[in-house]
Amino acid sequence: MAYGLLNNKRGIIFGALDESSIAWKVAERCFEEGAKFTLTNAPIAMRMGAINRLAEKCQTEVIGADATSTDDLEKLIDQSTEVLNGKLDFILHSIGMSPNVRKSRPYTELSYEFFLKTLDISAISFHKVLQIAYKKDAITEWGSVVGLTYIAAQRTFPSYSDMAEAKATLESIARSFGYHYGKHKKVRVNTISQSPTWTTAGSGVKGFDTFFKYADVLSPLGNASAESCANYCVFLFSDLSRMITMQNLYHDGGFSSVGVSEEIMKMLGMQENE
Numbered sequence: 001m002a003y004g005l006l007n008n009k010r011g012i013i014f015g016a017l018d019e020s021s022i023a024w025k026v027a028e029r030c031f032e033e034g035a036k037f038t039l040t041n042a043p044i045a046m047r048m049g050a051i052n053r054l055a056e057k058c059q060t061e062v063i064g065a066d067a068t069s070t071d072d073l074e075k076l077i078d079q080s081t082e083v084l085n086g087k088l089d090f091i092l093h094s095i096g097m098s099p100n101v102r103k104s105r106p107y108t109e110l111s112y113e114f115f116l117k118t119l120d121i122s123a124i125s126f127h128k129v130l131q132i133a134y135k136k137d138a139i140t141e142w143g144s145v146v147g148l149t150y151i152a153a154q155r156t157f158p159s160y161s162d163m164a165e166a167k168a169t170l171e172s173i174a175r176s177f178g179y180h181y182g183k184h185k186k187v188r189v190n191t192i193s194q195s196p197t198w199t200t201a202g203s204g205v206k207g208f209d210t211f212f213k214y215a216d217v218l219s220p221l222g223n224a225s226a227e228s229c230a231n232y233c234v235f236l237f238s239d240l241s242r243m244i245t246m247q248n249l250y251h252d253g254g255f256s257s258v259g260v261s262e263e264i265m266k267m268l269g270m271q272e273n274e
């Protein structure tokens with residue numbers, strides 16, 4: 001077998017909807033690095049069918065699961081360890097959805113029914129996956145669980161709406177569960193805070209085009225692509241990152257550390273003050 005960073009590693013990848021999905025790129029890279037994994041998505045998303053193409057390419061199967069349903073998640077984890085013939089070494093949680101954003105509800109007029117759905121789908125599902133894996137002892141020692149997040153958890157992006165609260169919760173779950181799972185079985189839990197990326201979920205946010213460009217111009221390296229996010233996931237799933245846990249890791253070309261860039265200054269016409 002050719003050398004791969006993820007040889008002999010088994011995993012579950014949530015959230016590949018179509019070719020633009022970050023999870024899709026992660027699956028392709030994990031496969032190239034020698035990993036075996038199952039793919040999963042909500043039954044409604046699977047009906048679109050694209051995920052079957054990915055499964056064929058990665059020589060695997062798709063197991064449907066609504067990430068808010070503990071029954072579905074239990075079955076998913078049982079079936080995955082059976083199909084893969086062993087415990088899991090990695091899990092990618094790449095799930096986000098806000099009915100308030102979908103229905104363009106202003107932040108000051110949120111539906112609380114929708115808000116609870118946003119939290120359940122986008123954040124509490126992460127706890128559910130971890131709790132079920134913990135209970136079933138489904139992850140190997142030094143295994144790695146990664147969730148995808150966005151900097152709106154720390155700073156305000158008005159149109160990100162209640163997804164900001166979901167991401168803050170997601171990141172907090174990574175720290176809290178990371179403590180318990182680390183002590184218990186040396187399992188690592190981290191979140192990757194990714195640049196704006198052109199995907200179905202990303203482009204559903206109002207004004208996405210503008211804040212994609214803004215982040216690109218502000219970041220010294222420009223926005224991080226889905227492909228480079230996939231590389232970062234491979235690193236976090238690999239044995240090279242064994243001592244990294246309970247972290248929110250910015251993968252954003254430097255965006256999170258910049259106050260202003262010269263390009264933005266120029267755009268705002270401030271250069272005459274130089």
Ligand SMILES: NC(=O)c1ccc[n+]([C@@H]2O[C@H](COP(=O)([O-])OP(=O)(O)OC[C@H]3O[C@@H](n4cnc5c(N)ncnc54)[C@H](O)[C@@H]3O)[C@@H](O)[C@H]2O)c1
Pocket residue numbers: 014015016017018020021022023041042045065066067068093094095096097121148149150193194195196197198199200201202203
């Ligand atoms: N695109 C961006 O700009 C960006 C930036 C930072 C973080 N992220 C995060 O990356 C992750 C992946 O999003 P993406 O941008 O690849 O978009 P995407 O639309 O391709 O992926 C979102 C996925 O969530 C799945 N999902 C929704 N409800 C579900 C449920 N109940 N059960 C199971 N799965 C469900 C969808 O089917 C879809 O596959 C999300 O957590 C998102 O918030 C995205």
